[in-house]
Amino acid sequence: MNIIRSLIFLITLSFAxxxxxxxxTTSQTQASIxxxxxxxxxxxxxxxxxxLKMQDGWHTYWKNPGDTGMAPQFIWTLPKDFKISEVIFLAxxxxxxxxxxxxxxxxxxxxxxxxxxTASLPENATSILSLKANWLVCNExxxxxxxxxxxxxxxxxxxxxxxxxxEVIKQLVAKIPQKLGDKISYAVHDKSLSFxxxxxxxxxxxxxxxxxxxxxxxxxxxxxxxxxxxxIKSKDGTIPDNIEGxxxxxxKEGKRLDYEISxxxxxxxxxxxxxxxxxxxxxxxxxxxxxxxxxxxxxxxxPILSLKALAIAKKAYLHPEIVRKQGIYYTLGVVxxxxxxxxxxxxxxxxxxxxxWGYQMQSPLFVALLTILLFFVGLNLSGYxxxxxxFGNLGGKVSSEDNFIGxxxxxxxxxxxxTPCTAPFMATAVGFALTQGSIVIITIxxxxxxxxxxxxxxxxxxxxxxxxxxxxxxxxxxxxxxxAFPLYLSAVWLFWVLLRxxxxxxxxxxxxxxVIISFAIWLLQRAGKIAKIFGSLIVIITIALLAIxxxxxxxxxxxxxxxxxxxxxxxxxxxxAIFVDATADWCITCKINENxxxxxxxxxxxxxxxxxxxMVADWTHGDEEITKYLQSFKRSGVPIYxxxxxxxGEPIILPQVxxxxxxxxxxxx
Numbered sequence: 001m002n003i004i005r006s007l008i009f010l011i012t013l014s015f016a017x018x019x020x021x022x023x024x025t026t027s028q029t030q031a032s033i034x035x036x037x038x039x040x041x042x043x044x045x046x047x048x049x050x051x052l053k054m055q056d057g058w059h060t061y062w063k064n065p066g067d068t069g070m071a072p073q074f075i076w077t078l079p080k081d082f083k084i085s086e087v088i089f090l091a092x093x094x095x096x097x098x099x100x101x102x103x104x105x106x107x108x109x110x111x112x113x114x115x116x117x118t119a120s121l122p123e124n125a126t127s128i129l130s131l132k133a134n135w136l137v138c139n140e141x142x143x144x145x146x147x148x149x150x151x152x153x154x155x156x157x158x159x160x161x162x163x164x165x166x167e168v169i170k171q172l173v174a175k176i177p178q179k180l181g182d183k184i185s186y187a188v189h190d191k192s193l194s195f196x197x198x199x200x201x202x203x204x205x206x207x208x209x210x211x212x213x214x215x216x217x218x219x220x221x222x223x224x225x226x227x228x229x230x231x232i233k234s235k236d237g238t239i240p241d242n243i244e245g246x247x248x249x250x251x252k253e254g255k256r257l258d259y260e261i262s263x264x265x266x267x268x269x270x271x272x273x274x275x276x277x278x279x280x281x282x283x284x285x286x287x288x289x290x291x292x293x294x295x296x297x298x299x300x301x302x303p304i305l306s307l308k309a310l311a312i313a314k315k316a317y318l319h320p321e322i323v324r325k326q327g328i329y330y331t332l333g334v335v336x337x338x339x340x341x342x343x344x345x346x347x348x349x350x351x352x353x354x355x356x357w358g359y360q361m362q363s364p365l366f367v368a369l370l371t372i373l374l375f376f377v378g379l380n381l382s383g384y385x386x387x388x389x390x391f392g393n394l395g396g397k398v399s400s401e402d403n404f405i406g407x408x409x410x411x412x413x414x415x416x417x418x419t420p421c422t423a424p425f426m427a428t429a430v431g432f433a434l435t436q437g438s439i440v441i442i443t444i445x446x447x448x449x450x451x452x453x454x455x456x457x458x459x460x461x462x463x464x465x466x467x468x469x470x471x472x473x474x475x476x477x478x479x480x481x482x483x484a485f486p487l488y489l490s491a492v493w494l495f496w497v498l499l500r501x502x503x504x505x506x507x508x509x510x511x512x513x514x515v516i517i518s519f520a521i522w523l524l525q526r527a528g529k530i531a532k533i534f535g536s537l538i539v540i541i542t543i544a545l546l547a548i549x550x551x552x553x554x555x556x557x558x559x560x561x562x563x564x565x566x567x568x569x570x571x572x573x574x575x576x577a578i579f580v581d582a583t584a585d586w587c588i589t590c591k592i593n594e595n596x597x598x599x600x601x602x603x604x605x606x607x608x609x610x611x612x613x614x615m616v617a618d619w620t621h622g623d624e625e626i627t628k629y630l631q632s633f634k635r636s637g638v639p640i641y642x643x644x645x646x647x648x649g650e651p652i653i654l655p656q657v658x659x660x661x662x663x664x665x666x667x668x669x
Contacts, residue, residue, distance in 0.1 A: 024147035027636055028137045029054050031147040036166040041159040042081075042121040045114065047169050048151055050074065050133060052109040058137045059106040062092035064213050066102035068588035069142075072135035074111065081121040082129065088112040090175050091246045091258035092211055094219055098592050101219050103211055109135075110172050117155075125155045140656045142587040143637030144622070177246050177258035184243070184263030191237045193217075195263055197228040197247055206252045213244040241265060281440055285447045292451020326407040327460020331453040333411020338449035341415070342442045364502035365550040368510040369543070371494040373413075375514060376521070378487035385521050411453065502550075509549055516542045559604075563617035563626060568644070571613055578644040579607065579667070582617040582630060590639040593658045602660055610667060611646075643667055 023032040030053040037046045052060055052072075061069040074087050090110055092103040121127075129151040136144050186195035197208065208222035210230045217240070220232045228249075242264050249257045379385060450457075499507040516538060523535030561567065563580065571578050581598065583590040597603060607614055617626045619638050630640060633653060641654035643666050652666055 022150045022152075024149060026145040026147065028058050028139075028143060029060075029135075029145055031133060031145075031149060033131060033149040033151050034163070034165040034169065035151055035153065036163055036169040037153070037161055038163045039156045039158070039161045040117050040121070040127065040153045041156055042117055042119050042123075044159045045116050047173065048084075048113045048115055048129065049165075049169055049172060050111040050113075050131070050149065052105075052111075052135060054107055054109070054137055056107065058139050059095055059102075059104050060109050060135050060137050061102065061104040062211070063087075063089050064103055064211070064215065065586065066095075066104075066219075067100040068586055068591055069102050069104065069138065070136040070144075070586040072109075072111065072133065074113075075132040075134075076113075077130040077132075079127050079129070081118045082127065083116045083118065085114040088114070088176055090172070091177050091248050091256070094209070094211075097588055098596070100588050100591060102588060103219070112169075112172060112176065121155055123155055123157050127153045127155060129153065136586060138588060140589055141635075141637040141639060142584065142589070175258070177260040179260045180262075184261050186243065186263045186265060188239050188265060191239075192231060192233045193239055193243070194229060194231045197222065197230060197259075197261075204251050205249050207250045209248045209250075211246040211248070213246075214240050216240070217243065217245070239265075281443075284440075284444050288444045288447040289451040292448040293454055295448075295452050324460040327456045329405075329407040330411045331450075331457045331460075333408040334415055334453040335411075335446060335449040337412045337415035338445040338452075339442060342445040346438045346441055364498060364506055365547055367494055367498045367501065368506070368513070368546060368550065371491050371498060371510060372514055372517065374487050374494065375491040376517065378484040378491065379521075380484075382481055382484040385525055415449070415452070506550065509546065513542050513546050560614040560616045563615050563623075563629075565625060565629060567615070572644060572648055575647045577610060577612040577646040577667070578615055578642075579612050580615045580617060580640075580642040580644070582619060582626060582638045582640040582642075584618065584638050585620040587638050589656060593639060593641075597658045597660050597663060600660060603663055606664055606667060612667060645669065 023030065025031075032051045032053075033048060034051065035046060035048050037044070040046060054060065061071055063071045065071050072087075076084055078084060088111070090105075090112075092105060095102045095104060095106075115129075117127075131149045131151070132146070133149060134144065134146045136142055184195045184197070186193045205224060205228065208224065208228050208230075210220040210222070210232060212219065212232065216235045216238060218233045218235060220230050223229045223231065230247075232243075242262060244260075244262045247259045247261055249259075251257075495507065495510070498510060520535040520538035520542070523531045523538070526532075526535075560581075563582075568578060568580070581594075583594065585591075606612075617623070617629065619626045619630075630636065630638070633640060633642070639656055641656075641658065643652045643654060645652065645667075652669070654666055655662060
């Protein structure tokens, strides 16, 4: 603040009701700053409080605004002899509109700062503490507001000269959430977490709420049983290593007590009865073993396992020792694959993320490669080619005497395609395992692998069981070719997953890769060393290129054009229809309209049929051109929806709360 401005401020201040307050009135808010002292002495601590008094029906936001909104900002300019704390927020209230939940304050919002004057503060002087405040107020529309506030404090050698606002500030300080000395220990349950806050006082607490500071956690109301227990869902499926937030307790008289808490994941390898329900570790191991056995019958697993049945049926009578070795190698492949999978899960959990059963199916590259693999294994079984592929020729040569690596890799492949399937018993066991420590996770996954490998392991260890298998004969060739069709169906299913997961472009790339690899296999069937080398290089290069293409950032389809007044003028001169959507990420009404109306298939189809250009004016971070555009319609906030009819018709302003009928009616005029 310059000298002239300071003098004007001090002259005005002499007529003010409060000797140390500055007041600014905006369109929806009266902003002021008060202190609990009239004067300040060296070494003295005191409070400064920013008060936002909003009109009825308007609200502003907490430091975590919730699903929409924006946290207030405070920028201080202080003399060198003052130190100040971070802004201290009082506990918020919850505002719910449609599916959105925000945290903030209605009518009155108070923001506290603790200041300290250093020992070098000069006496008989005047200190000016300046503040730039920015905040967002919302009703049906959201308006960014700001104010320049100042606190003027004479300096003396006497501490404790309280102001007329000291009692109000004392009451506000008493409402600051109390910090708990101990951290909360919480348990993780897939995509949620839970913790016990404290023993419930006798019949006194009426309700309890949790306001998260973590952006990806949801608001929660406690279960009031013998303890106050919170079950908190994650918005994106991930659970943070540490949580922070406010717990608010409301008693039957309406008195509110707020606590600032922080918590960390429970370190125990086992869960309490409340956290794990009725599932014990022993039960989970049994369920995992039974689930692994039943997993053999799942549609995505059975075609792969049938390949081993062919090998066993061929060699059972003539070479029981080979059957035994192949069964052992297959079992090793299955169990070690599950151990590796458990190790990956443990590593990711240590890294702070949470993953579920079948998580690798979330990778488009993995799904594409598995689609290609199963398709060509099916061709191999159908007899279109007979070459030793990378997986040890999982087709007709899986039973050769020296092909124990093929048996091992068949077990690996069985595990890869098994993970998307959730058999009976297995879901409970795996879900339990994912919430446990390292030892429990590995134990349960080993049990799951042993169950999956059990049928072939029994045959290998007890050759007498071979007599229950059908004798080899011509039927085996027919059976082998028949087994190709479940593999083709598995490949089709995986391709559908890829299409849904990654889109048409990546699915097309995968089909091109299949054609190229088919050509490479055709070359590999030709006589001549050069053809085989060339075919092998094509396979390797194609897979490498596939991996590179899938790792590139995905391009999103353009559904709108960026706002520009010049572009509006240009389109108007061309007699084209335009729909302008002035919005912002922090605008709750905007998001509701976008989710429930503007992004629906009916509106998109109507815009396309009428050749309407959809233009988005994103005001999230402020934009001078958009601000002037809003002002041209006498608006100071968003949302605003303007429809420009074709043939240079007069612009039509739509209501701030939209429905599909309203939009369709306006654009049909």
